[in-house]
Amino acid sequence: MPYYGWWLPANFSTHGAAIDRLIVVIHIFMAVLFIGWFTFFVYLLFRFRQRPGQTAQHHVHHFKLPTYLEVGVLVFEVILLVAFSFPIWNLYRQQPLDESKAMHVRVIAEQFAWNVQYPGRDRQFGRRDPKLVTPENPIGLDKDDPLAKDDITTINQLHVPVHTPVIVDLSSKDVIHSFSLPIMRVKQDVIPGQSIKVWFEATGVCDSEITCAQLCGLGHYRMKGYLTVETKEKFDSWYAEQEKEKAAS
Amino acid sequence: MSAEIHYISEPHPVSGVTNSKLGVWLFLASEVMLFGGLFSAYILLRTGVTDWPRGHEVLNVPLATLNTVILITSSVTMVMSWASLELKKFSKFRLYMTITILLAIAFLVVKGFEYAHKFDHHHFPSTSNFYAIYFVITGLHGLHVIGGIIVNAYLLLPGSKMWKTNPEQFTGRVEAAGLYWHFVDLVWIFLFPALYLL
Amino acid sequence: MTNHDHSHVAQTHDSGHGHKMPFWKKYIFSVDHKTIGVQYAVTSLIFLFFGFGLVSLMRWQLAYPGQPLPLIGGWFSDTAMIGGIMLPEFYNQLGAMHGTIMIFLGVVPLSVGAFGNYVLPLQIGAPDMAFPKLNMMSYWLYFIGGILMLASFFVPGGAAQSGWTSYPPLSVIASGGQTWWLIGMVFLINSSLLGSVNFITTVVQLRTKGMSFFRLPFFVWAQFVTSFLLLLAFPPLMAAGVLQLSDRLLGSSFFMPSGLVVNGAVSAVAGGGNAVLWQHLFWFLAHPEVYVLILPAMGIVSEVMACNTRKPLYGYKALVYSSIFLGFMSFIVWAHHMYLTGMGTTMSTFFQITTMIISIPSVVILTTLILSLWGASIRFTVPMMFALAFLPMFGIGGLTGLPLGLNAADIHLHDTYYVIGHFHYVVAPGTIFALFAGIYHWFPKVTGRKMNEALGKIHFYFSLIFMNGVFLPMLIMGLAGVSRRLYDPTQYAHALPTQPLNVFISISAWCLGLAQIPFIINFFGSIFKGKKVDDNPWQATTLEWSTPTPPPHGNFLKEPVVYRGPYEYSTPGQKHDFWPQSMKENN
Structure with missing residues (x-):
């Protein structure tokens, strides 16, 4: 450790x-x-x-x-x-970030997992609709939306490149969670019905945890995700792999 | 030995009020915070969404106006009943107190019609937050009206025996009940425009 | 004077105030503030021990996650433990109910309901509270609220399990116990509402002749300010509770935003609600509630310290003004519990500034109390030791609030064990030590007997050691970033290195429980076997010590008249080192 x-x-x-x-x-x-x-x-x-000889003084010393x-x-x-x-x-x-240099990612919390949505090469997120939620599509991504075509989703796996500002767009499907990355000094409540942004920039390569810091039900203690900070090259190859997997399915 | 509690019927020389009057004022201060909390919730919920229905388009304004008149009148008769005691006219007190109670019941009956009408059209607290806040605030106000009826009925019937033994204390009680009743009235005066008109 | 009073005691005991009351009227449905105070004391002490019992169970799971609970593990139903292994649902119930019971059924009823009821009318020279029947009702509402809370463990799905803070939407979709929790809270809120109306009216109206506001013992001031907090801060929680009840029972969506997907199904509610609204209403109560927990404790500590230093308090008026200022400020700091809900910078700046401001009166109070020791002749009696220990313990509790009050440091510390360590330092070795001080201090007035010194000292030293054994490691765990309310902390890599601390905390907690045994023995034993003492065994100045012991119905043999301030100890030119408030001439 x-x-x-x-x-x-x-x-x-x-x-x-x-x-x-x-x-x-x-x-x-x-x-x-x-x-x-x-x-x-x-x-x-x-x-x-x-003690003998010690008497209290009535006069209050100021x-x-x-x-x-x-x-x-x-x-x-x-x-x-x-x-x-x-x-x-x-x-x-x-901090107003130079948004063009930053990586955007959505994190959608649910009891008891962290769904991650990458916007893909168009840098825009596909539409989500709660009615489309199925076990295979936990975030309810609208597959017919052209913006969603190149989106990548993962569960409990947040990969980010090092030395790149990452803007995380947080939302929740059900109850309040709290998105916490202890080694990044990032903690933000995830409120259903709201979308809240936090950002961080990793200074080094590391493997670490996403924890839930707000009681969210009986599985609160195991609502654990993994944060992987890797070099730009490694991140790109991981991302390409995800795209391949998506195409295959 | 002095087991007697002071200032039950005569006012405290410095504060200028009896115990029960001070107690009622304090109670009302807390009631202000209760309804204040609910009104804050109402404002926050309403400003948080784009499509909030306009009260006068979905609620029955004439009925609510009637109820406003009923409540204001009952506040007047409440004052009259207390004033009658001050003038030592007990039978007039009974008359005005009875009218106050009847008006309060009339208010609830009108309210009941209004609710029944809403239920007939399948408008429930679960329909939308507009109806939810409407039912919760008016419902809680209705409970306060019922509480007022109980207190006033007590003062009219079994409680009025005190008039013979301790008229001063009894007058104080009626006055305290009156303060409460005016507050219930006042809440409605805020409720009416906030829910029905805006 | 004390000897003089005794001649009347026997007489008042026999003839009372004219007629003999039946048992149920004298001890059960009593309207006498002293009986009600004792009822509050006994009930709340039972709840305190019960609440402690809940957390002792949790400590097993935290120290040895997934291992069967030895000895008593088999006593629990399958919905709580399977083969002695605690289920996460049950862990969450224990957590939520520990908080609720300790705060609303234990500490507040003991500090306000018990001490306030018993001592306050005596200290202002009143025959009773202004509204004795309301006082009785207040106790019984509290009692019913407590029973509802306890009963909720047995409803299907178990007790409330969304934390004592009951954040929706979790609490709205939670099982049945949450409804019981809310209804129980409605009873408790009404109980404290009646109580606070009664306290304020009593202080304003029933002070005896000569008892001006600045002759009130500081304890009365503390209770007075506390009552205003209860009166004005609780109703918004009542409003919030009604809204949550409506969400749960009527299907409204005050706290339910649109588009929720719960357990894979789209939620059927209309939506459009705001989950953070609850937090605002809740913390609008719950921050003043912190001062409801601490102000009466400060009041008790001041009384005990003045008496056992044998000198006036340093800066009585500073204490009074600080506590009023504290009370006022406590209404505008609530959102510092919510820095991480995504609030705007302006709002968080405002609440940071108010939070820093509110630390100043606390510093003033603590400084005033410690400087009261200067020039003293300190008697190390058991109540004094508890009162003295309050000072550094509350000091740690207050200081650890500082990093939490700054939103930048709060980013890392929010919702970690640091928070738990912080507020427990305030209420456990802080307030509860003050309450123990109060019990040891006023026990002779209630029973006519003193509690045993030796047992009291054992109780004190072991409690002090184990309290710190429990809460100090929590601060370390918090700095390491360990989240609170985790059923199994070993799930996380960052929590693993601190797991030995969890074992240490649990053992300390169980030992802390054992350390209360001398207290229990002492408490019950002293009622029957304690050393008999006269009316004023501590040689104190305030009015409660000038009544017969125990005080009869109506309290005073004749209406007392007050001639001077509350803390005339070691006044030059006096024969004794204490000069009671109601004594006319020199003694």
Whole structure:
């Protein structure tokens, strides 16, 4: 298990490093604050314990320190927001991508699988209709739609090329799921009736998992998919194979 | 020993109200949040879709207008019944309270006709979200009307014995019931345009 | 003064308030706030232990997935376990019901229903709650709600299994128990509605002479603010519950969008609904609910700390203003639970800012409480130890909320064990420790006997160790990205390295259960065998300690008059180190 351990999983996305940095910074801040606070707490418990000769003071000593502390926490939170959270979120949600360079893919979640639809060479997705859903056609792809002719669908297999922005268009057939790629620092609820886009760009070749992060029924725990990031060449040959298989069937 | 709870019949010198009056106001605050939640849901659902039917085209506006008049009148008679107690005219209280209850029942009867008509045309909550929100909000409002009838009937019949023992407290109770009744009326005043006219 | 009161105790016990009441009226359908408080306490403690029992079962499956449950595995029906091996449906039921029971049937009824009911009227010098009959009704609605929740385990398809959050469409298409859950919630919501109306009216109207708002003990303030949260935050959940009931029973589609395909078949509902609408309505309640869980706990901790530091609290007014501000802010942070539902940047920015703002009053409260130790003479009694432990535990709970409140960090941590660790630190070693502090603190007032110190200390130290043994590893699992609500965590490669932690957590959890045995023995044993104490064994200042023990119907022998603030400890020029609120002259 080279990717996973008792700390953040390995990161393979361009935006993930910033998220990790934020998480580390917050945790250092939390640790410093807590240890300092706790030390003071233990000191107080020891110094002011009841014992012969120790009497409580009715007069309340007023300290400047808590005000500084509160202002300090506030300032730090503003820094966290402005310097980290806002820009990262902007990058993650809103970065206007050069769409022509990006790869588009649809992920359609259902209880309990991830259906993947590639738009094919025309870079446009074929029409879907819930009425056309059959066990063989789980996403209800309209085979008569000319745009659907070259579409490739897979189940639980998401292959993407490395160093290419991937725009994932998320939708659900039934209940709410959450599309999570731990090593890509991507997580997005998949809401039925909506189509939500997320994007990521892999920085290295890797084999990893798609997990469902939102309780979606009794099979939630096994709603697992596979994310394969491979070189452009390998991806192209995998894709060609898929096309061949489709033609054969 | 002081087992007696204060401010049941006389108002608190600072807050200026009796316990029951304050309690009813608080209860109404929570009711505002309840109907507020439902109205928010209505707005969100309506703005979320393109084809939302127009109320006046599918619902019976004349019947609803009649019901609006009935409810407003019942609010007036409710005030009259309370005012009669303030004027120490118990028989008038009974008269106005009876009218209030009858009007409330009339409201429900009209509502019943409206519902029956909808069911005849196979319009159910499952038909569309328009009908769903219509049935849920008016239904919940109808339950509030029934609750009001029960409270008022209690005050008219068994509860009115208190007039002899503690007229002040009894008047307070009628006033509190009145506050509730005006609220039920007010909800309808919001409901009527939101569902039937827009 | 305490000795003086005793002369009246015997008299009030015998003659009561004039007539003898039959058993059912005195103990079952009682309108006395103290009896109702005790009823709430006993019922909610039973629910707390039951809710803990549910999670102990889940912990077996998490530590040893797919292995038969030893000893008791055979007791369950085939719809729950086959050959002692838990089914995923049953796991989900346990999860949903653990959350529901702990929050709505355990912690809130104990902190508000029990402590609020028993202590609040005493502390403000009132003879009872403003509406005693409503108070009784509130308890019985809670009781019925609880029974419905328990009964739902036995309906076909089992109890609710869509999480305590009941997100649709999953909850709408779920089996029958969900309907019971919703109806149960309607009862619980109405119960807390009646309760909060009662509490607010009581505080506003029935404060005794001299008890101005700024002489109220902080506990009363905390309950007062909590009541407003319950009053105003619960109704939207009621609205949401009615809508979900309609979706389930009448076939409407408030939360059901068009074009759903469930189990391979196109859904028959009309569609056009919005699945996220539920989440907005739900979290509009459920975030204030967090403060409903924590504010009364802070109130209890303040009372116990003031009494056991033998000095006034540091910054009483800061506490009051902070808790009002907390209560207010808690209404406008709800969507920070929903960062990943695809909301727009403007909205998430707004909710991030409000979330950061709400952390400030919490910091103020915590700082105020810790600085209350400065210049003290700390008595390490059992309630004080629980109250002191509350501070760092709540501190961890609050701090771990920070990365979750920032949406960028939330991308990785959302819906992982980090969230579970975070909110359990707030409510388990946080609120529940405060509740234990309250039980040990007010037990002598209710029973006239003190709980055993030695057993109490055993209970405290083991609970503290095992609480951290349970929740600290969860933060590590969360950072590793392990999703919550997984029936079998070993399915995922990224969760495998943390599996030893799951075993460690489970063992800690079971030991935590064992650590409650001294408490149970102590609790029941002390009712009959505890050391007898006088009316004011902790030498406290607030009004509840100036009544006979246990307080008779009507509470006070004569209407008390309040002359000073709640925490006059170690006042210079006084003979004793405490100066009760209702004592006129120097003592």
